[in-house]
Amino acid sequence: MDLLREKNEMREWSRAMKRAGKRVALVPTMGSLHAGHLSLVQRAKQLADVVVVSIYVNPSQFSPTEDFGQYPRDVQGDLNKLQPFCVDAVFNPHDLYVRDANQSGTGLLESTTKSSQQAPNETIDDKRELNLKRQEGGHGHETWVRVEKLELPLCGRSRPGFFRGVATVVTKLFNIIEPDVALFGKKDYQQWRVICRMVRDLDFAIEIIGCDLQREEDGLAMSSRNVYLSSAERLQALSISRSLMQVKEAVLNGIVDVSSLVSLVKQEITSAFGRVDYIEISEQESLRPLQFVDCPAVLCVAAWFGRVRLIDNIELEPSQPQ
Ligand SMILES: Nc1ncnc2c1ncn2[C@@H]1O[C@H](COP(=O)(O)OP(=O)(O)OP(=O)(O)O)[C@@H](O)[C@H]1O
Ligand SMILES: CC(C)(CO)[C@@H](O)C(=O)[O-]
Numbered sequence: 001m002d003l004l005r006e007k008n009e010m011r012e013w014s015r016a017m018k019r020a021g022k023r024v025a026l027v028p029t030m031g032s033l034h035a036g037h038l039s040l041v042q043r044a045k046q047l048a049d050v051v052v053v054s055i056y057v058n059p060s061q062f063s064p065t066e067d068f069g070q071y072p073r074d075v076q077g078d079l080n081k082l083q084p085f086c087v088d089a090v091f092n093p094h095d096l097y098v099r100d101a102n103q104s105g106t107g108l109l110e111s112t113t114k115s116s117q118q119a120p121n122e123t124i125d126d127k128r129e130l131n132l133k134r135q136e137g138g139h140g141h142e143t144w145v146r147v148e149k150l151e152l153p154l155c156g157r158s159r160p161g162f163f164r165g166v167a168t169v170v171t172k173l174f175n176i177i178e179p180d181v182a183l184f185g186k187k188d189y190q191q192w193r194v195i196c197r198m199v200r201d202l203d204f205a206i207e208i209i210g211c212d213l214q215r216e217e218d219g220l221a222m223s224s225r226n227v228y229l230s231s232a233e234r235l236q237a238l239s240i241s242r243s244l245m246q247v248k249e250a251v252l253n254g255i256v257d258v259s260s261l262v263s264l265v266k267q268e269i270t271s272a273f274g275r276v277d278y279i280e281i282s283e284q285e286s287l288r289p290l291q292f293v294d295c296p297a298v299l300c301v302a303a304w305f306g307r308v309r310l311i312d313n314i315e316l317e318p319s320q321p322q
């Protein structure tokens, strides 16, 4: 397994593989690998001749108040976990952003969070854009990829700038590694949809594969941030997957009214002391909010347990013929 830390080395490695007629797969990650990530690696092995796993905690997808500094990091542990899967290369760059000479560290995060006083005609969208501009901060990076509609709902509402950071860093990884196929987990359902749309709209010659969400035996969606749950919070967090299963059952039994289904999830999570960020049922591809489950839908949830924000989702199919 080759460990590459420089963009140019990585690009050379990948191009050499392609010259040798190999199909290259990329599994982008932020490290602290668990069985959810490894399921993507296994699938990648089936789809390509060589597999590259990238490990990079991307600063531009975290807002200045989020957990970039605390995000779990364990590169040596990750390399050990990848060894048995015969991964061909790991790309673990120090920093993917070019910075001005006097700028060090995580400059993308160092800008102020203070929000401006709202001008009389300023909308929430104006304010959001202004805050995003501030986060650019003139730190040597000003080119962003935006998937303008899909970035707005769900996680985009509570994490402004998140999908801009994800779409931009994934574009950078695609340009550096030039994979034939890239794999994303449906645990981050909106992220997968955003990447599919970006690849379609910008004509990347890359096949995007969405892989099934992997759960722990008790139902908790696997996530790198689960390590920060106390044992009590971890038990309480099971209210998310439990309520998603109940909704799936309810839809199969013909209950399609979104507000009742959302109330069921809200009730379960709040009675387990979780703090709901959002619970929404949307059409699967556009993520447009639905009132009734009358087309292929997805129920997405984000909720806080203690200081940990968890996301989860379940796909719902209408039980009645459309
Ligand atoms: N439980 C899971 N099932 C399937 N895919 C997953 C799962 N968890 C993560 N992935 C996928 O692995 C890739 C890398 O994700 P990432 O490194 O952010 O891990 P993560 O567990 O999602 O971390 P966190 O949610 O704490 O940010 C993404 O495509 C993500 O969707
Ligand atoms: C796709 C990704 C690697 C981009 O930083 C990240 O958002 C993740 O791990 O899901």
Ligand code: BAL
Binding pocket: 030, 061, 188
């Ligand atoms: N898996 C998504 C990465 C993040 O939450 O920042």
